[in-house]
Amino acid sequence: MKIRIKFAKRGVLKFVGHLDIMRYFQKLIRRSSIDISYSEGFNPHQKMSFAQPLGVGMLSEGEYVDIEVNTTYSSKEAIKRLNDANVPGIEILSYKLLDDNAGNAMASVAAADYEIIFRDGYKPEGFNFYEKFTEFFNNSPEVNVIKETKKSVSRLNIKPYIYNYSGTSDTLKIRLSTGSAVNIKPELVMDAFYRYMELPLPDFTFIYTRLEVYGNDSCNNLIPLMDFGKDIL
Amino acid sequence: MNKLALSDEILLQIDKPARYIGNEVNMIRKNLSEVDVRFCMCFPDVYEIGMSHLGIQILYDMFNKMDGVYCERVYSPWHDLDKIMRDKKIPLFALETQSPVKDFDFLGITIQYEMCYTNILQILDLSNIPLIAQDRTMEDPIVIGGGPCTYNPEPIADFFDIFYIGEGETVYKDLIECYRKNRDNGGSRTDFLRSAAKIPGLYVPMFYKPSYNTDGTLASFEPIYDDIPKNITKEIVMDVSNTFYPEKPLVPFIRATQDRVVLEIQRGCIRGCRFCQAGMIYRPVRERNVDYLKSMAKKMLKSTGHEEISLSSLSSSDYSKLDELLMFLIEEKGNGVNVSLPSLRVDAFSLDVMSKVQDIRKSSLTFAPEAGSQRLRNVINKGLTEESILNGCSLAFKGGWNKVKLYFMLGLPTETREDMEGIALLSEKIAECYYEIPKDKRNGKVSITASSSFFIPKPFTPFQWAAMCTKTEFLNRAKVVNGKFKEMLNKKSMKYNWHEADVSVIEGLLARGDRKVAKVVLNAYQNGCIYDAWGDSFDYGKWLKAIDDAGINLDFYTTRERDLDELFPWDFINVGVTKSFLKKEWQKAHNEEVTPNCRIKCQGCGAAVFGGGVCFENKN
Numbered sequence: 001m002k003i004r005i006k007f008a009k010r011g012v013l014k015f016v017g018h019l020d021i022m023r024y025f026q027k028l029i030r031r032s033s034i035d036i037s038y039s040e041g042f043n044p045h046q047k048m049s050f051a052q053p054l055g056v057g058m059l060s061e062g063e064y065v066d067i068e069v070n071t072t073y074s075s076k077e078a079i080k081r082l083n084d085a086n087v088p089g090i091e092i093l094s095y096k097l098l099d100d101n102a103g104n105a106m107a108s109v110a111a112a113d114y115e116i117i118f119r120d121g122y123k124p125e126g127f128n129f130y131e132k133f134t135e136f137f138n139n140s141p142e143v144n145v146i147k148e149t150k151k152s153v154s155r156l157n158i159k160p161y162i163y164n165y166s167g168t169s170d171t172l173k174i175r176l177s178t179g180s181a182v183n184i185k186p187e188l189v190m191d192a193f194y195r196y197m198e199l200p201l202p203d204f205t206f207i208y209t210r211l212e213v214y215g216n217d218s219c220n221n222l223i224p225l226m227d228f229g230k231d232i233l
Numbered sequence: 234m235n236k237l238a239l240s241d242e243i244l245l246q247i248d249k250p251a252r253y254i255g256n257e258v259n260m261i262r263k264n265l266s267e268v269d270v271r272f273c274m275c276f277p278d279v280y281e282i283g284m285s286h287l288g289i290q291i292l293y294d295m296f297n298k299m300d301g302v303y304c305e306r307v308y309s310p311w312h313d314l315d316k317i318m319r320d321k322k323i324p325l326f327a328l329e330t331q332s333p334v335k336d337f338d339f340l341g342i343t344i345q346y347e348m349c350y351t352n353i354l355q356i357l358d359l360s361n362i363p364l365i366a367q368d369r370t371m372e373d374p375i376v377i378g379g380g381p382c383t384y385n386p387e388p389i390a391d392f393f394d395i396f397y398i399g400e401g402e403t404v405y406k407d408l409i410e411c412y413r414k415n416r417d418n419g420g421s422r423t424d425f426l427r428s429a430a431k432i433p434g435l436y437v438p439m440f441y442k443p444s445y446n447t448d449g450t451l452a453s454f455e456p457i458y459d460d461i462p463k464n465i466t467k468e469i470v471m472d473v474s475n476t477f478y479p480e481k482p483l484v485p486f487i488r489a490t491q492d493r494v495v496l497e498i499q500r501g502c503i504r505g506c507r508f509c510q511a512g513m514i515y516r517p518v519r520e521r522n523v524d525y526l527k528s529m530a531k532k533m534l535k536s537t538g539h540e541e542i543s544l545s546s547l548s549s550s551d552y553s554k555l556d557e558l559l560m561f562l563i564e565e566k567g568n569g570v571n572v573s574l575p576s577l578r579v580d581a582f583s584l585d586v587m588s589k590v591q592d593i594r595k596s597s598l599t600f601a602p603e604a605g606s607q608r609l610r611n612v613i614n615k616g617l618t619e620e621s622i623l624n625g626c627s628l629a630f631k632g633g634w635n636k637v638k639l640y641f642m643l644g645l646p647t648e649t650r651e652d653m654e655g656i657a658l659l660s661e662k663i664a665e666c667y668y669e670i671p672k673d674k675r676n677g678k679v680s681i682t683a684s685s686s687f688f689i690p691k692p693f694t695p696f697q698w699a700a701m702c703t704k705t706e707f708l709n710r711a712k713v714v715n716g717k718f719k720e721m722l723n724k725k726s727m728k729y730n731w732h733e734a735d736v737s738v739i740e741g742l743l744a745r746g747d748r749k750v751a752k753v754v755l756n757a758y759q760n761g762c763i764y765d766a767w768g769d770s771f772d773y774g775k776w777l778k779a780i781d782d783a784g785i786n787l788d789f790y791t792t793r794e795r796d797l798d799e800l801f802p803w804d805f806i807n808v809g810v811t812k813s814f815l816k817k818e819w820q821k822a823h824n825e826e827v828t829p830n831c832r833i834k835c836q837g838c839g840a841a842v843f844g845g846g847v848c849f850e851n852k853n
């Protein structure tokens with residue numbers, strides 16, 4: 001059986017990197033007696049795969065990990081067991097059964113929502129985040145960034161990959177193309193935004209929170225990854 | 234969740250910020266308003282090392298079970314954060330509440346190896362606690378040291394208010410009661426230390442005064458008050474199956490050196506190798522009950538979620554219920570738990586166990602002959618014979634193993650060229666033993682790795698009188714061995730490497746130093762030395778300058794063979810094993826005479842005074 005788990009990463013847990021979160025989950029699963037499947041071989045490992053790694057320093061309300069189990073508790077019971085074994089800062093939000101032929105979390109990722117706020121002391125005086133961003137977005141026919149990959153350095157117009165945004169004078173919510181096809185990090189957008197305003201962008205200006213991760217359904221609509229699964233009663 | 238002591242900006246610019254955020258699985262949380270004694274437990278090395286230490290986990294659990302006491306942890310900030318904390322004057326903080334170490338009642342530092350001494354000063358300095366105990370006031374925590382290095386505390390005596398000599402499970406409760414009573418009575422820091430000094434096992438260095446002979450050796454070592462005990466007897470837990478053991482050990486977010494459940498199966502060692510300090514100071518052997526261990530293992534696997542378990546002891550093969558315990562571990566293996574085996578005596582049974590819990594092609598056989606010839610192995614009382622090594626290897630090779638690791642020491646007392654060359658010859662014989670197996674039954678090429686460390690005489694061993702080699706002499710001996718390896722027929726299957734010699738020299742100075750050596754440690758720290766146990770950080774030049782500036786003669790402490798009747802700086806400590814036993818062993822070493830282990834024949838070493846353990850096995 002394939003299970004999709006959604007969790008939040010809050011507070012000081014933002015300093016724990018992706019690889020360590022993976023190790024954390026392996027132990028969490030054991031502590032909560034989830035009947036996970038193991039691979040064959042001398043040192044069997046748990047069948048577990050994470051969606052979209054989150055950079056150190058980022059918070060999240062929408063992280064995903066898929067696991068394979070032999071038997072399962074109900075969603076409610078599993079969530080309770082997992083959260084009882086969690087540290088404050090990691091919270092399991094949903095636990096759902098996937099179709100056996102569902103694509104794994106990593107491969108399904110198509111987009112993600114981010115919330116961006118200023119870290120204390122970094123907001124320019126009298127600055128209206130949403131209005132300024134709108135001005136930038138409307139006045140830029142193209143938003144060109146330099147993307148460096150292991151192999152090449154290329155220029156990319158990322159404007160088509162900013163799917164939508166909303167916000168207030170203090171916060172911006174933005175939906176970006178994410179995953180293996182075109183992966184746009186929110187930092188890249190903020191870089192371009194500050195360049196447009198001709199302002200230097202000091203390190204640590206923003207606090208980023210990932211709010212949700214989406215996949216495409218068969219009609220190419222973006223739906224939250226958890227909605228690919230069903231509650232277990 | 235507590236507010237962190239460090240800002241996001243700092244945490245995001247240093248390596249592994251998760252070292253400094255606490256909040257790990259099984260961290261103890263207490264309400265400070267219900268706490269009247271705050272104890273900060275420190276391992277003076279980087280987080281990943283400190284978090285792997287069982288002793289701290291035991292004490293953390295023990296303290297936090299005491300009413301009104303809250304034990305938190307602190308480790309050495311790594312170089313990157315060290316620099317930032319100095320620049321920005323950020324005080325060192327404990328992980329749990331993220332509050333300054335200086336606010337605590339106690340700072341307990343576990344001292345596991347000599348090369349962490351400068352890190353102790355780093356901890357004190359970053360905490361804004363005066364480095365010298367005499368300079369501290371009521372504003373400062375009581376700084377207390379424990380662990381194996383406190384069996385010769387003198388080179389760091391100036392920096393500590395108290396040393397706890399022996400196993401930590403016994404008298405901390407009394408110490409805390411004594412602290413509360415003194416506080417209720419409005420007593421001073423000195424009043425408290427005066428009463429603490431009367432608790433068994435506790436040594437308050439500022440109440441003792443050494444005097445020296447003209448040649449620099451110790452003339453006397455006496456308490457300065459009549460009511461302060463002249464000798465300190467180590468503390469020891471006799472019933473090790475009925476004491477504190479952490480059922481819910483902490484689980485770090487980042488990978489610690491020991492990322493697994495650790496089962497301490499016994500304390501002490503029956504063997505009596507003459508170079509080994511642990512083998513003497515932890516006498517007598519006390520085994521934990523096997524059912525107790527099994528139930529602990531299950532509880533700890535459950536509470537941590539660790540996927541691996543290992544056994545800890547000085548010599549696991551001597552544990553009397555080892556077979557039963559290993560069978561239990563093999564069963565756990567069926568539940569998806571990896572088993573990391575300690576080095577076991579290689580025989581049919583242990584090979585069978587090994588083949589069940591590890592991948593033969595990836596695992597290696599480990600032997601620690603320590604010396605290259607039988608003669609020298611007799612000198613050091615290492616009972617391992619060439620025959621048993623070769624038999625073990627041959628058995629293992631037939632079972633599919635092809636990797637062997639050998640551990641040796643160089644610079645041992647009475648060592649000759651033949652002994653050194655014996656390291657290469659023994660390795661060659663093992664290779665030959667492999668190639669005796671028919672080709673079609675072999676598993677590729679054999680690989681033999683021999684390593685030597687340099688012998689450092691330690692207090693409370695029969696070799697505490699011995700001369701240590703100079704750096705040049707150490708390296709010359711390594712060259713002799715290396716040269717011999719090059720002559721061997723199977724040299725392509727063998728690798729030889731040796732330890733750094735300069736750090737061994739400094740370790741030798743600190744191991745048998747007296748109070749005068751404290752100045753060297755202080756100078757070295759002020760010259761910028763920290764993390765001396767880390768090859769990249771260790772700076773021999775700075776240490777030599779520190780020694781020079783302190784007016785200390787290095788050879789006096791290292792290469793000088795001690796007179797049989799010399800008074801040692803650590804003689805005021807009673808570890809059970811008597812000086813006369815050690816002396817006898819030192820003489821037997823010179824006669825190349827072997828001493829049988831505790832189970833074959835008790836030698837009356839003195840450790841029976843503690844009234845239990847192996848000394849009383851089969852005697853009731």
Ligand code: SF4
Pocket residue numbers: 516517518830831832834835836837838839840841847848
């Ligand atoms: S008194 Fe005898 S049995 Fe006890 S530790 Fe010493 S030698 Fe071993």
